[in-house]
Amino acid sequence: MSVQKSAAPGKTHPDATRRSERSRRAIYDAALTLVGEVGYPKTTIEAIAARAGVGKQTIYRWWSSKADVLLEAFLDLGEQAAQAAGQESHAIPDTGDLAADLKAVLRATVDELRDPKFEAPSRALAAEGVVNEELGRVFVTKLLEPSLQLYVDRLRSAQEAGDIRPDVDPRIALELFVSPLAQRWLQHTAPFSYDYTDTLVDYALYGLAPR
Amino acid sequence: MSVQKSAAPGKTHPDATRRSERSRRAIYDAALTLVGEVGYPKTTIEAIAARAGVGKQTIYRWWSSKADVLLEAFLDLGEQAAQAAGQESHAIPDTGDLAADLKAVLRATVDELRDPKFEAPSRALAAEGVVNEELGRVFVTKLLEPSLQLYVDRLRSAQEAGDIRPDVDPRIALELFVSPLAQRWLQHTAPFSYDYTDTLVDYALYGLAPR
Amino acid sequence: MSVQKSAAPGKTHPDATRRSERSRRAIYDAALTLVGEVGYPKTTIEAIAARAGVGKQTIYRWWSSKADVLLEAFLDLGEQAAQAAGQESHAIPDTGDLAADLKAVLRATVDELRDPKFEAPSRALAAEGVVNEELGRVFVTKLLEPSLQLYVDRLRSAQEAGDIRPDVDPRIALELFVSPLAQRWLQHTAPFSYDYTDTLVDYALYGLAPR
Amino acid sequence: MSVQKSAAPGKTHPDATRRSERSRRAIYDAALTLVGEVGYPKTTIEAIAARAGVGKQTIYRWWSSKADVLLEAFLDLGEQAAQAAGQESHAIPDTGDLAADLKAVLRATVDELRDPKFEAPSRALAAEGVVNEELGRVFVTKLLEPSLQLYVDRLRSAQEAGDIRPDVDPRIALELFVSPLAQRWLQHTAPFSYDYTDTLVDYALYGLAPR
DNA sequence: ACGTAAGCGAGACGGTACGTCGTGTCTTCGG
DNA sequence: CCGAAGACACGACGTACCGTCTCGCTTACGT
Structure with a gap:
């Protein structure tokens, strides 16, 4: 799964330093939007690529499946929301009650x-x-x-x-x-x-x- | 959904009295078997039909989706298990503890x-x-x-x-x-x-x- | 081919005396009309049966193929036209020139x-x-x-x-x-x-x- | 029809420069062979694709119908025969008689x-x-x-x-x-x-x- | 006159092929 | 040399008809 940090034993990712940040963002956006619009099962990789203005291969190069794309997109969404919220803690309040x-x-x-x-x-x-x-x-x-x-x-x-x-x-x-x-x-x-x-x-x- | 009792307002089912019980059972069996063997996502309607020795149309005639087939098959499995278990109650025992x-x-x-x-x-x-x-x-x-x-x-x-x-x-x-x-x-x-x-x-x- | 008069050696026709003239005519009409409307390739036996208000089996009982139906329908059309035209000869005139x-x-x-x-x-x-x-x-x-x-x-x-x-x-x-x-x-x-x-x-x- | 030279007003062909010559030839061969073997009506696009070792879509991408495939295959056959025959003229001899x-x-x-x-x-x-x-x-x-x-x-x-x-x-x-x-x-x-x-x-x- | 057997309308059935869509791979070409 | 574009082999989709097979229901004989 692409989400893993450690290098997969099998085929490795291409050079991540040259990766297009632009494409990555566009793919996340397209994936989340499409899932919201037509639901997960009808969201296709082709549609994500088309909506993101990206070649299919660019998706297959970096993710292994539709679920994988969506998972990273969602994680990213969470991180963004967290950053937007600043340092507002997620910890549960402890008022004593x-x-x-x-x-x-x-x-x-x-x-x-x-x-x-x-x-x-x-x-x-x-x-x-x-x-x-x-x-x-x-x-x-x-x-x-x-x-x-x-x-x-x-x-x-x-x-x-x-x-x-x-x-x-x-x-x-x-x-x-x-x-x-x-x-x-x-x-x-x-x-x-x-x-x-x-x-x-x-x-x-x-x-x-x-x- | 085929499970509904009331007549659907839209296109109605064909004449249920002429339905082939043989096919229905074969489809249930094939569906459950395939889901067990290859998992739900890889279970296809074509494979269910082939395994059941049935035309695809016979599935589409009576069910609206793969999920619908499997749901009925599972319900049927439950009913059969219940009948097989005879009158053995499903109620939770009441020993007082x-x-x-x-x-x-x-x-x-x-x-x-x-x-x-x-x-x-x-x-x-x-x-x-x-x-x-x-x-x-x-x-x-x-x-x-x-x-x-x-x-x-x-x-x-x-x-x-x-x-x-x-x-x-x-x-x-x-x-x-x-x-x-x-x-x-x-x-x-x-x-x-x-x-x-x-x-x-x-x-x-x-x-x-x-x- | 159904057009033959002699009894085929293989499976014989059902009792022709009980045949429904009404259905025969309706099938001829439907076949010719449909060929005129949608063309021969898109004319289906199911459509002929439906248009004629006839069961499919009634067609398969008396004819062996779509082509056979149409051929007989066309022959019948010719005969009708001939009868309508009365005894007007089809012979080529012989004026001497x-x-x-x-x-x-x-x-x-x-x-x-x-x-x-x-x-x-x-x-x-x-x-x-x-x-x-x-x-x-x-x-x-x-x-x-x-x-x-x-x-x-x-x-x-x-x-x-x-x-x-x-x-x-x-x-x-x-x-x-x-x-x-x-x-x-x-x-x-x-x-x-x-x-x-x-x-x-x-x-x-x-x-x-x-x- | 694919045979036309002028660009069709409707949906246009995909990029012809990337077309697989290999597939084209295999489709021609399969189509002609099958028509010879089982006749035109029993020749199906699926069978052509299978015989040619080609996806159905590759046929639908470049031709609009079975007839269209066969027509081009036949034209191609003629051209090949012509080339094989070298410059041997097709003109009718003129011996004076x-x-x-x-x-x-x-x-x-x-x-x-x-x-x-x-x-x-x-x-x-x-x-x-x-x-x-x-x-x-x-x-x-x-x-x-x-x-x-x-x-x-x-x-x-x-x-x-x-x-x-x-x-x-x-x-x-x-x-x-x-x-x-x-x-x-x-x-x-x-x-x-x-x-x-x-x-x-x-x-x-x-x-x-x-x- | 009255079963009984046929033709009949209807339509469910096991199949085959359709034409489309999406997958994941591969190649070409432009920036 | 990455990435967009998209052709490709493959396979499932859901639909349309095929030709066969019951179903009741008339309808007309043949006792």
Whole structure:
């Protein structure tokens, strides 16, 4: 996968120093636009090349598949957004009130998942990752886990403050409220709302059984 | 979508009474087999037709897409499995020990998700459902929700027994342990084990905060 | 070929006495109309059946091919025209002036060949006959030769009158003026006119060499 | 039609300078071979492509129809034969004896029409030309008329020599012996022989009426 | 008069070929 | 010497007809 940093053992990339930055950007833009317009399955490499004003070979030279192009385009989009947002931290706030902090972050996540600009490509990537293990691995590693790690950090801090039982595994704990939201979004099993995410946090923190 | 009960407003199906049961079965078998053998993306309608000994048109006559064929084939597989299992109830056991009951069911689910016979087609359908809302809707309605309803029933019973707080919404509550498992399976975010599902049940029932 | 009267040695026709005259007529009409409208190659048996309000099998029951249907339809058209024209003889007039008689008949032929009602089907049949020897044989036997025989008769009469050399073979002689006209019509090698057919008769009767 | 020289007003051909000569030749060969083997109607574009080891698209890129492919293949065959024959003139011999010269050429024509190598494709093209005016036009222009022009030349020479009446139109005169032969061949109206063509020349030159 | 067997309209079926589109490779040519 | 342009072999698409095969349903015999 092109995303890897280390040199692939097989055929290596051409000289990256001579690469046209112009083309790279145009391809990212075209790919994201097309996925938004016609959906992932109808987005073709030929169309991306045509829209980007680029030869097909220029795409095949640097990426191995449509999914690969889109994945890098999406990563790039994220980086750009991050830079645009300046140094605004992605860390989860730590006001001392764990429930409130988690609810706030999940509400922000709800908003983000509803942003149509991100929806089409991220949904496409998630779907491809379900079926294509290689891409899925990269998707999780590069995009998903870094986000989840923020929850791990906040939960550890809560453990130190005594708000979470010390024997709880934060990496599993975060799934109690993150995964339900993810599933509702991915599989349209049910709509989501602020109320819903708030409830998730309450249930997760205090459990279902009577205290 | 062929799965719909109501007559479609657009072009209607041909006379279903004259339909060849033989062909229908052969197509289901071929579709499931091929998805298992070469994966969903490389499964083509031409190959299904050839393998089933059927004209392509016979597929296009009754289904609107590859995804539609596979969905029905999978539904049919489920029905057959259900019938084969006779009246053996799918209900979640109710021994009075809620945690034990849930852990047992989730362990069984883990086993099922690992069964390669079911994995390829269900993964394919789930992925398609992520990106194709119409199919996703049917997938959820016909396959997912009926299974989830069983948890709702068991949780309600637990509420009556006083094992779950009465103000808890069972439909949301079940997501605390089902969705994390689903996400690990779908997105390969992390491997799953009996330990993991046991932990999920414990966290969900008793919460993360100190009691 | 269905046109044959004698029972074919192989599979025999179904009971002809129960045949639906209504369907037969409707099929002839539909076939001729369609050939006129969309041309022979785009005329399909399915379309003929649909247009005639007839099941496909009713066509396959009585005819062996599209060409066969059209041939019979055209023969029937000719018979109908003949009957409509009453007993008006098709014989070539014999006024005693051979050249004038031939010119008159050829002028009538020119008119007929230009009648669009006849053009499409007869052109289609002629073309099919070029490539399909079996049909070509029937076409020539049933349609072409009977017409040519009329010229043979007239030329023989002229031989008796001393207007044609007695050693001339009339069957060959008629081709001197009939075939050129046929070729111009069939192959669009050149347009035809009354002048042209008059010239043909003159050349044929008196030769090219100085007298 | 691809044969046209002028740029078509509609969609234009792709860049002809990059065209694969190899493919072109292989397609010609495959087309002619297949027409010879299975006949024109059973010759499919798919089969031509497969036999030629070529993608279907490469055929559709350069030709508009099966007939068009075959026409060019046949024209090419003629050109190759012409080149192979070197500068050997195609002109009709002029020994001074017009009748003998014509008889000789017609006898050669009879032989050529019987050559199975030429028969299948030329018959197929002629048939197609009967029904498809556009192709017919090209067929006549490129193949038929150039041959007929040779007769025009010889007849004019005969006129200068006084062997043909000066008021005779050579373009019409040649049809007296060429068209009958053509019709017998095309429509199987009757078999042909050297005797027959000899007779045609005699009748045509000296007429049917007593001298 | 009444089955019963045929022709009939209808149309689903297994196939073949169509003409188009996209893939990934390869070659040509211009900046 | 990279990159745009695009021709190429390949293969799947979804459609159109082919010719065969049931389906009921008349319709007309032959007992």
